[in-house]
Amino acid sequence: MALLRPRLNDFYNLPFTQEEVDFAIPFLDEDLPLCVDPFLLWKSPSMQDNSLHTAITNSFNHLGYIFNKGQEKQAIEVLIKASECYEVGLGDSRKRVGKPFGEKLARNILLLYRDIPQINKSGFIHFEEIQLFVDNISKDRISDIACSFMKSFLIDYTIQLSKKYGIPLMKSKNISVYNYKTNSFDDEEVELPQNLENGAPIILVPKRWLRYIPWINYDDYFERYLPKKDKISDRIELLTYNRKNYDVVQAYIKIKEREHKDCKNDPLFEPIPVTSANRKFSIIKVLPTGKTENVDREYEDNACQLVASLVYPQLDFAKMQSRTESGILIRDLIFYNNRSYDFLKDIYDQYECKQIVMELKNVKALDGEHINQLNRYLNEQFGRFGIILARNAPTKQIFKNTIDLWSGQRKCILILSDDDLKMMCQLFKSRQRLPIEVIKKKFVEFTRYCPG
Amino acid sequence: MKEKDIELYEKLNAQLEGLYEEISILSKKSPNDAVNKFKLKFINQVLTDVSSILAEKYRPFKDFQSFSEDDLPTNADVTFMLSQYINCMEKLRADNIRCDYESWYWVVSGQITSIQTAPPKKIKEK
Numbered sequence: 035m036a037l038l039r040p041r042l043n044d045f046y047n048l049p050f051t052q053e054e055v056d057f058a059i060p061f062l063d064e065d066l067p068l069c070v071d072p073f074l075l076w077k078s079p080s081m082q083d084n085s086l087h088t089a090i091t092n093s094f095n096h097l098g099y100i101f102n103k104g105q106e107k108q109a110i111e112v113l114i115k116a117s118e119c120y121e122v123g124l125g126d127s128r129k130r131v132g133k134p135f136g137e138k139l140a141r142n143i144l145l146l147y148r149d150i151p152q153i154n155k156s157g158f159i160h161f162e163e164i165q166l167f168v169d170n171i172s173k174d175r176i177s178d179i180a181c182s183f184m185k186s187f188l189i190d191y192t193i194q195l196s197k198k199y200g201i202p203l204m205k206s207k208n209i210s211v212y213n214y215k216t217n218s219f220d221d222e223e224v225e226l227p228q229n230l231e232n233g234a235p236i237i238l239v240p241k242r243w244l245r246y247i248p249w250i251n252y253d254d255y256f257e258r259y260l261p262k263k264d265k266i267s268d269r270i271e272l273l274t275y276n277r278k279n280y281d282v283v284q285a286y287i288k289i290k291e292r293e294h295k296d297c298k299n300d301p302l303f304e305p306i307p308v309t310s311a312n313r314k315f316s317i318i319k320v321l322p323t324g325k326t327e328n329v330d331r332e333y334e335d336n337a338c339q340l341v342a343s344l345v346y347p348q349l350d351f352a353k354m355q356s357r358t359e360s361g362i363l364i365r366d367l368i369f370y371n372n373r374s375y376d377f378l379k380d381i382y383d384q385y386e387c388k389q390i391v392m393e394l395k396n397v398k399a400l401d402g403e404h405i406n407q408l409n410r411y412l413n414e415q416f417g418r419f420g421i422i423l424a425r426n427a428p429t430k431q432i433f434k435n436t437i438d439l440w441s442g443q444r445k446c447i448l449i450l451s452d453d454d455l456k457m458m459c460q461l462f463k464s465r466q467r468l469p470i471e472v473i474k475k476k477f478v479e480f481t482r483y484c485p486g
Numbered sequence: 487m488k489e490k491d492i493e494l495y496e497k498l499n500a501q502l503e504g505l506y507e508e509i510s511i512l513s514k515k516s517p518n519d520a521v522n523k524f525k526l527k528f529i530n531q532v533l534t535d536v537s538s539i540l541a542e543k544y545r546p547f548k549d550f551q552s553f554s555e556d557d558l559p560t561n562a563d564v565t566f567m568l569s570q571y572i573n574c575m576e577k578l579r580a581d582n583i584r585c586d587y588e589s590w591y592w593v594v595s596g597q598i599t600s601i602q603t604a605p606p607k608k609i610k611e612k
Contacts, residue, residue: 456518457558460519460520461520464516464519466520467520467522471520472558474556475556475557475558478556478557
């Protein structure tokens, strides 16, 4: 069964959610849009994290040292190898595979150790500063370099957590691991989780190290700290300015260090607060049904953010997708079902529901065709359980249709209305019960009506 | 009623009225909010005990035993049901007490006892 945007645990049918584990659950086919920020390791209260930061910085500075000692080729080679760490699957790649940077860029980075006297003398404390001196250094490049230098640790971490959560480990050859003693990359054979479809090894990363953009970054420096920004016209000019005015960069770094308490890791999913949830429901409540003036789109956008937050953390949101059936554009919300709640386990066992599809319908009244559309879609990949999020409660006839569908094909289609959404918002606010229990309630009601 | 039932009745009636008081406060604030599982567990426990003392004759609804957690009963639902049970408990009491001079006493097996009680609410209200 092909899953939509599969993650490692979904592929292996492992029942844990993102909230429950310490690592960021990687996608199998694409990168997580986050990066390891070395600054989070530097500011961490954990000695282990601080030591890893020191090891990364030392490894990076060592390249500058040997570059200045005349071993240019070797330094460039190591830096190029360090510039891509595809096993962690972080960044912007749609296929989990990036490219290492070229020799010219590596040389430009290492030339900093020659051109800037302070760096020549003391090296970097935060190597992510290179973004402020060299063009074409993206946020995921910083992350990849950091991950490459501490890959040995990450492999141990991955093995430990894979054993804890039952993720299968397989022998992976030619994993390029940085050797801290010889300051070079060695190919090793290690046991790692793999994407079985293409055999690509997967390394897990603690979620406490992840941010969308590094704490020290070019845009932040340019927008918030650069004193004479009016006089600088383009990026290249700024990079040259920074090289010649290293004290300005140093002042920026000192400020960022002082503000370290504000530097927090970014959650992979952050539910909207209660006030926003209520606001979104208020918007939905007054929206007319139909498609005039794009009200359907407005309904879908608001419902997507609202429902994804209401059912979190029991259900991790996968994506909002659009599909066309019989010329009609249909929008669905897809959730991973990791059996984190008794009712979710029931639908997994009874209806083979690995992912929950929630179809959005901004219509005044559901008709038989709406039920059929979801019914046909359930054949393909989602198991035999689906939800229609509609504006009004279904008529008796439509509800009977869903019961008949169960009788004939053992498929369960639940229909949630604005009233149910209102109840979910109420529970989200009061915290007396879980909002997902409203869906469970509908499921129990549905099963009570099923014959036999 | 038997003598040992009187003591049980008084305990359960006090619990029932206590629950009603608490939940009706919540109900006034947010009638459509669900009652949490912790409260529901004890409400159901009291309702089950009360049902056994009321027996078939006095129970308010034949097809209601207790609240189902899965049905997400709201504060308003629970308040409504508790008030029904309170009324039925009062009906049971009113049928089993008698006035002797100016005081009211429980009746056990057709005989008036020395266990004093309040007058029926209907009379008190008049």
